Structures are given as C-alpha cells and as structure tokens.
Amino acid sequence: YIELRVAHRRRLVNKFNGPATVPIVGNGFQMGKNPSDILNQVFNWWHQYGKDNFRFWIGYYSNILITNPKYLEYILSSQTLIQKSDIYDLLHPWLGFGLLTSTGKKWHKHRKMITPSFHFNILQDFHEVMNENSTKFIKKLKRVAANDNIIDFQDQTHYLTLDVICDTAMGVPINAMENSDSKVVHAFKDMCYNINMRAFHPFKRTEFLYRFFPEYSKYCETLKTLQDFTNDIIEKRVEAYKLETNKKTDSNEFSRKKMAFLDTLLSSTIDGRPLTNVEIYEEVSTFMFEGHDTTTSGVAFAVYLLSRHPEEQRKLFEEQCAVMGSDLSRDATFQEIADMKYLDLFIKEAQRVYPSVPFIGRYTDKDYEIDGTTIPKGSTLNLALIILGYDERTFKDPHVFRPERFEQERPAPFEYLPFSAGPRNCIGQKFALLEIKTVVSKIIRTFQVLPALDELISKDNRLSTFLGPEEERLKFEQKRHKYDPILSAVLTLKSENGLHLRLKERVICEIFLFCSLSTLFAYLLRSFAEFPLLSLALCLY
Numbered sequence: 001y002i003e004l005r006v007a008h009r010r011r012l013v014n015k016f017n018g019p020a021t022v023p024i025v026g027n028g029f030q031m032g033k034n035p036s037d038i039l040n041q042v043f044n045w046w047h048q049y050g051k052d053n054f055r056f057w058i059g060y061y062s063n064i065l066i067t068n069p070k071y072l073e074y075i076l077s078s079q080t081l082i083q084k085s086d087i088y089d090l091l092h093p094w095l096g097f098g099l100l101t102s103t104g105k106k107w108h109k110h111r112k113m114i115t116p117s118f119h120f121n122i123l124q125d126f127h128e129v130m131n132e133n134s135t136k137f138i139k140k141l142k143r144v145a146a147n148d149n150i151i152d153f154q155d156q157t158h159y160l161t162l163d164v165i166c167d168t169a170m171g172v173p174i175n176a177m178e179n180s181d182s183k184v185v186h187a188f189k190d191m192c193y194n195i196n197m198r199a200f201h202p203f204k205r206t207e208f209l210y211r212f213f214p215e216y217s218k219y220c221e222t223l224k225t226l227q228d229f230t231n232d233i234i235e236k237r238v239e240a241y242k243l244e245t246n247k248k249t250d251s252n253e254f255s256r257k258k259m260a261f262l263d264t265l266l267s268s269t270i271d272g273r274p275l276t277n278v279e280i281y282e283e284v285s286t287f288m289f290e291g292h293d294t295t296t297s298g299v300a301f302a303v304y305l306l307s308r309h310p311e312e313q314r315k316l317f318e319e320q321c322a323v324m325g326s327d328l329s330r331d332a333t334f335q336e337i338a339d340m341k342y343l344d345l346f347i348k349e350a351q352r353v354y355p356s357v358p359f360i361g362r363y364t365d366k367d368y369e370i371d372g373t374t375i376p377k378g379s380t381l382n383l384a385l386i387i388l389g390y391d392e393r394t395f396k397d398p399h400v401f402r403p404e405r406f407e408q409e410r411p412a413p414f415e416y417l418p419f420s421a422g423p424r425n426c427i428g429q430k431f432a433l434l435e436i437k438t439v440v441s442k443i444i445r446t447f448q449v450l451p452a453l454d455e456l457i458s459k460d461n462r463l464s465t466f467l468g469p470e471e472e473r474l475k476f477e478q479k480r481h482k483y484d485p486i487l488s489a490v491l492t493l494k495s496e497n498g499l500h501l502r503l504k505e506r507v508i509c510e511i512f513l514f515c516s517l518s519t520l521f522a523y524l525l526r527s528f529a530e531f532p533l534l535s536l537a538l539c540l541y
C-alpha cells in the first residue's frame with residue numbers, strides 16, 4: 001500500500017542522481033551514526049553525483065539535497081515554498097510556532113510586524129549591550145586562559161552569547177558567564193544539545209517514541225525550566241507595561257532609550273490587536289534560540305580560525321590599530337565596527353568555511369517545476385548552504401583560508417548564502433554580524449590568539465578540517481591532530497570535540513609601539529599628500 005502511494009513521487013524524485021536504495025530503509029543505513037558522519041557522507045555523495053543536486057531516501061521519506069544555485073534561487077525567492085521540513089518539528093515543543101517554524105499567513109504577518117525590531121536605531125542600542133558583555137567576556141577569558149591554559153573556546157562563547165541574547169531579547173541579564181552552573185543556563189545548553197542530538201536519531205526524533213527513552217523525563221524538566229523562565233519574565237513585563245501605559249507618563253520604563261525585543265512586541269499589533277502571551281512567548285523563545293546558538297558558532301569558529309592563521313590575525317590587529325587609534329581597550333563605536341573592512345572580509349570567509357547554519361529545510365506542499373524538472377509534493381528539500389562554500393567553481397582552492405578572496409572572486413547572489421536569502425532570510429543578520437565583529441574586535445585587541453599547540457599553526461593557510469570525497473578525507477583523517485575540530489552539522493555547525501586554543505594577553509608596550517608606528521606612518525602619508533615637495537625635500541635631506 002505504501003509503495004503504491006509513493007510510486008508517483010518515487011518516479012519523479014528518482015530522476016535526480018543518487019545512491020542505490022534498499023527496500024523499506026532506502027539509504028537510511030548509509031547515512032552514518034552521528035551528525036559528523038552524515039556531514040561527511042553528504043559531501044561524499046555530492047562529489048560522486050557530479051557536484052549537483054542529488055536525492056536520497058530515508059525509508060519512504062524522499063530527500064533532495066539542493067546545491068545548484070538556479071534551484072536555490074527558485075526555492076528561496078518563492079513566496080509559497082516556505083514550509084519548513086520536519087526536522088524543525090523538534091523545535092515546536094520549545095519554540096511553538098514562532099518566526100522560524102511557522103508558515104503561511106501567520107508567518108507573513110509576524111515577519112512584517114517583527115522586521116522594524118532590527119531598525120538601525122534599535123541595533124545601536126543593542127550594540128551597547130554587546131559591548132558591555134564583551135568586556136565581561138574579556139575579563140573572564142583573562143582568568144580562564146591565564147598561565148598558557150588551553151581552553152575550549154566554543155564552550156566559553158556559549159555563555160557570552162546567551163547573556164547578550166537574554167539582555168537584548170528580554171531585557172533581563174542572566175549573567176550566564178558568571179553563573180554558568182545555574183539551572184536556567186544549564187537548561188539552554190541541554191536543550192540545544194538535545195535538539196541537535198535527536199535530529200538524526202531514527203527513534204528519538206519523534207516525540208511518541210522518544211517517551212520510551214530514559215532521558216525523556218530530563219528533557220521534559222529542561223523544557224519546563226525554559227518555558228517557566230520565559231513566561232515568568234513575559235508576565236512581569238506585561239504587567240509593568242500595562243501599569244506604565246495607564247500612567248501615560250513620559251518617564252516610564254518603556255519609553256526609555258533602550259528597548260528589549262520583548263518591549264517592542266508588547267507595543268506591536270497584528271490585525272489591530274495586541275499579541276497574545278502565547279505569540280509573545282513563541283517569538284521571544286525563537287530569538288533566544290536562533291539568536292544565541294548561531295552566534296556561538298559564528299564567534300567560536302572565527303576566533304578558532306584566528307588561532308590557526310597568524311598572518312590574517314596580524315592584518316586584523318593592524319586594522320584595529322588604524323581604526324581605534326592609541327586606546328585599544330575602549331569600546332568600538334558602531335561606526336568604527338563598520339569601518340573595519342578586513343574584519344568584514346575575515347568574517348565572510350569564516351562563514352564560508354564554517355557557516356553557522358549549514359543546512360536549511362523546506363517541504364513541498366504541492367508539485368513544483370524548477371528548471372524543467374518536477375519536484376513532487378511531499379519531498380524534503382535540504383538546502384546545503386555549507387556545500388556552496390566548498391564549490392571550487394565559485395571559490396578557488398576552497399580548503400585554503402583567504403579572506404581577500406571576497407574582494408577578488410565575488411560570488412553571485414545564490415552561490416554564497418550563510419544567512420539564506422529571499423523572503424525567509426535571516427532577520428537577525430545585522431544583529432549577528434554586529435555581535436560577532438564586536439566580540440572578535442575586542443579579542444584581537446586584548447589577546448594574541450594562539451593554537452592549542454604551537455605546531456598546529458597552518459603553514460600553507462589550509463584548513464584543519466576537510467570536507468570532500470571519501471578517499472581524500474580518509475587520508476586527511478590519518479594526519480588529524482586531537483585538537484583539530486570534528487565538524488558536526490545539524491541545526492547549527494559545531495565542533496564535536498570543542499575548539500581548543502590559547503590566549504596570550506598583548507603587552508602594553510607592543511600595542512603602544514604598533515599604534516605609534518601606524519599613526520606615524522599615517523601622518524607621513526598625509527603630509528606627503530598635502531605638501532609633496534616639502535616632504536620630499538625633508539626626506540632627501
């Protein structure tokens with residue numbers, strides 16, 4: 001019966017290249033045991049099937065892996081193909097149907113309502129929070145990385161980004177960096193881990209079967225901790241908002257300069273009515289998840305890359321001196337962050353090789369015709385953003401880390417998509433980039449970032465990870481060092497074994513000498529431009 005029902009879909013999906021299937025299980029048994037194996041298998045198949053879209057079957061679920069820019073353009077620009085694939089169902093118990101997981105009319109209305117929350121002025125307020133928390137982060141790093149300690153930077157970053165998102169989304173600091181053992185902080189970490197771990201587990205994936213696993217009760221407890229925490233803050237905030245709007249004074253808490261995302265939601269309306277508490281909960285929780293797990297990966301991989309690529313780090317430090325002048329310990333302004341052009345290239349390149357969101361999923365609610373091929377109703381489309389960064393037709397020597405490439409080989413719009421594109425692109429893109437740049441800028445000015453062991457410096461600028469055909473990967477694996485990351489890609493990209501590095505505080509006189517030299521150099525250049533003959537005469541003299 002099932003075979004008959006899928007026959008039409010099978011015929012159309014199998015027009016795409018892909019591995020041979022086995023009855024009932026499809027290709028499920030070939031996918032590997034964990035998120036890291038799956039990532040490697042996907043890259044291997046992509047090479048095997050002509051570096052183009054390919055299909056695979058998990059039981060009777062048809063999956064098409066999309067890497068072709070033409071297809072990506074069609075899918076991401078569509079106003080109707082916006083339903084998320086079933087992997088996002090794992091997020092429903094926690095996030096409900098917020099912006100990330102909802103679809104149809106609800107999504108359209110909420111997207112329109114939320115877009116102004118990332119207005120330039122609001123971002124500037126959020127930048128203050130980012131600066132405050134980066135300063136606390138630096139203090140903490142000085143403590144944990146003292147005496148040449150090797151630290152897991154991925155782990156440390158998690159607490160920083162949690163602090164930033166709690167403060168900006170809910171207006172409540174939870175001090176995760178200081179209270180990393182608190183129940184709520186643990187709950188955030190456990191929940192993100194849980195979702196990633198369940199995503200590819202055949203039995204844990206569905207709520208019904210997950211109930212029979214021993215860890216289910218712990219999961220329920222974690223879920224309740226998070227729901228209670230967010231609901232509690234929302235209730236208090238709603239009460240305060242009602243009181244203040246009744247008073248209608250100018251000096252109220254909600255007309256103050258710095259508004260949290262939650263405050264903006266309280267004063268927003270949909271179809272002329274205020275949002276319900278459930279809607280507010282869904283959107284705030286969505287921001288809490290999407291706004292911290294992704295940036296953890298973004299900051300952590302960027303700093304890890306600094307540790308392995310000293311030449312790029314030197315260029316970044318030079319730029320910091322040029323933009324910030326002699327006082328490198330102060331906060332960078334919004335404008336100064338925008339002026340850090342090499343930092344921008346560096347983060348772009350970091351997101352190419354280690355995109356925080358490696359795959360996104362869509363589900364076809366009807367047949368779609370793309371480039372002359374029919375994609376049948378009921379298919380899961382996995383848009384492989386991570387593969388785009390390793391396509392040598394777009395990026396020459398993709399395993400070489402080279403930020404300058406973004407000045408020279410500009411990819412076309414659908415050939416590089418770390419924040420997706422089209423109507424369902426990342427609404428928090430500017431927020432995320434601002435946060436990553438603020439943190440990385442402060443780290444470069446305070447520390448020299450070193451690899452876990454000196455010999456791990458990349459000599460030819462090649463990455464310490466490999467994503468490609470099986471044979472080459474196995475050769476690479478033989479030389480893998482225990483401190484080289486093992487990439488694992490589910491909802492966000494992580495390193496299974498952490499991101500290890502050392503931090504050495506920059507000595508004041510080194511900073512002073514560097515800044516003085518750059519200032520002197522800039523001064524000389526200017527005087528040459530203004531008084532060329534006089535300057536030349538002086539130099540000759």
Ligand code: HEM
Pocket residue numbers: 084099100101111286287290291292294295298355356357360361417418419420423424425426427428429431432433
């Ligand atoms: C490096 C950091 C980040 C990256 C790489 C990233 C990437 C993405 C991508 C690829 C999507 C599309 C997801 C999909 O279609 O399923 C997305 C959606 C989204 N992102 Fe981000 N994101 C980042 C940070 C953030 C931050 C900081 C926030 C909030 C403060 C945020 C909020 C959202 C939301 C709400 C959506 C859903 C948008 C919609 O469907 O309308 N993201 N993000």
